[in-house]
Amino acid sequence: MVAETVVHGGGLRDGALVRARGLAKRFGDFEAVRGIDLDVRPGEAFGFLGPNGAGKSSTMRMVSCVSPRTGGDLTVLGMDPHTQGPAIRARLGVVPQQDNLDNELTVRQNLHVYGRYFGLSKAHVRAKAVELLEFAQLVDRADDEVEPLSGGMKRRLTIARSLINDPQLLLLDEPTTGLDPQARHLLWDRLFRLRQQGVTLIITTHYMDEAEQLCDRLVVMDGGKIVAEGSPGELIARYCSREVLELRFTTDKPDAAAIDGLADRVEVLPDRLLLYTADGEASLAAAHQRGLAPASSLVRRGTLEDVFLRLTGRTLVD
């Protein structure tokens, strides 16, 4: 018998930091989140993938206890956001999709002012700010106004700010959107360190590599519903093939009959064909044998991106 774990003193049933059942969000007549179930466990990094408008941010805002749910059940850190919103928010870190830093204050002042809302003393907030400036590599800019900072620096500051209260659960809504690769890698590194310290992460992202890097478990949302759930590896195994053969044609693409049977499944994109197959090289050889002459071909591993494409019928870039 394994005893139920109670984490951080909260009244957590079955150890889930976030537990949703039939969670729904309605804006007027429009239902943005249509009854989803979630269990986020302590210490894990949990991801949301989904096309624009899938309901990721709406869900995040409900979990961060700023947006009241309109249906279903939700507990966060073992408490109900309806009745214990402030107590829950005291232990959350929130990185919203859109930054809301005070651009006219300095980097350091942003941390000071924000920290105070968590009931922290001035001395504590000052000490914590020094530590977070280091963590976010913003020491050089600490006493500059926020306004002229680069997008990546602002994002790092937002993340630093979200940590001012040593949150137990950190919610990051598209933390790296719009950042250059170097800034993204720096953020990943920081998030990885937080995970090692036992902070539970919930992340939404449009980047499959980010999801694969950071998330132990993820859900794919589409149209307000969860359409798949699992670890990145599980999802690839379940919804994709081991390998994918990409064929590009400069002239007309071959008709359906010509490619029939070459692979388990074929996806026709505007610029190329994707053939889902266990053995890409074998499929390519078979295609050549049938007289197909693609301008170029590529055999690669199945990825989350393929899963996403299959589940939502959309590519990520739009």
Add this chain to the structure above:
Amino acid sequence: MSTATKSTAHAPAPLTAVWLVVEGLWAWYRRNWRSSAVSSVLEPVLFLLALGFGFGSQIQPSAATGGLDYVAYLAPALVVASAVQTSAFEATYPVLAAFKWKRTFIGIASTPVAPAQIAYGQLLWIALRVAVSSTAFLVIATVLGAVTSVGVVGSLLVAVLTAMAFAAPVVAYSATLETEGQQFTAIFRFVVVPMTVFAGTFFPVDQLPVWVRPLVWVTPMWHGTELSRAAAFGTGELLAVLGHLLFLGALVVLGARFAVRTFTRRLEV
């Protein structure tokens, strides 16, 4: 991340939370106070000099001025008018900015501080801001010799009350706006300015046509001006004073409740 003291994060007590919002607004103001302080103190001083001393030198003390020099008649009303103007500004652009452009209130909403506490904090901030600039004005007016008695301390309190009676509903309204169409300009042009000109600041309301007077009676500024003069000159009648206080108090309470509602609606979507 391990060196700093252990976190003691918690939801602050309600009054503390309100005060923290004031602290946040002050953090911004401390860096940017110069221009607005100048306009909210210097402007009424200029009015006092030009109209009170300059233009007032042409006016004989009469029943209309309570037998006082015009400048002494003007000063207690000018502090009210100026307080309302300052509060009107603070209740409009900065509030919309905090929801829409700077989004700082959106940020606070993710902390343990609740929307109602943000609303009360914003109102308390405006009250303090107005209290400080009104005090500065009255000190200058005293030095210039425009103040007749210590009753002016009462005028200071009245100025803050009147400013809040006007600002509270306006703060509530500003929290409902998505963009600055012409709404704020309209508030200044069609409410604040006419109120300042006609609601008893510069001349008694009984000089106005009969049909205009009821319009004046529903303005907070008229009630404030009456109260402020009553305090400064010790001429108040109990019933009238109670009536003015009740009117202004009711506006503050209703405005604040309305602001709590609009802040909550705006932030809890």
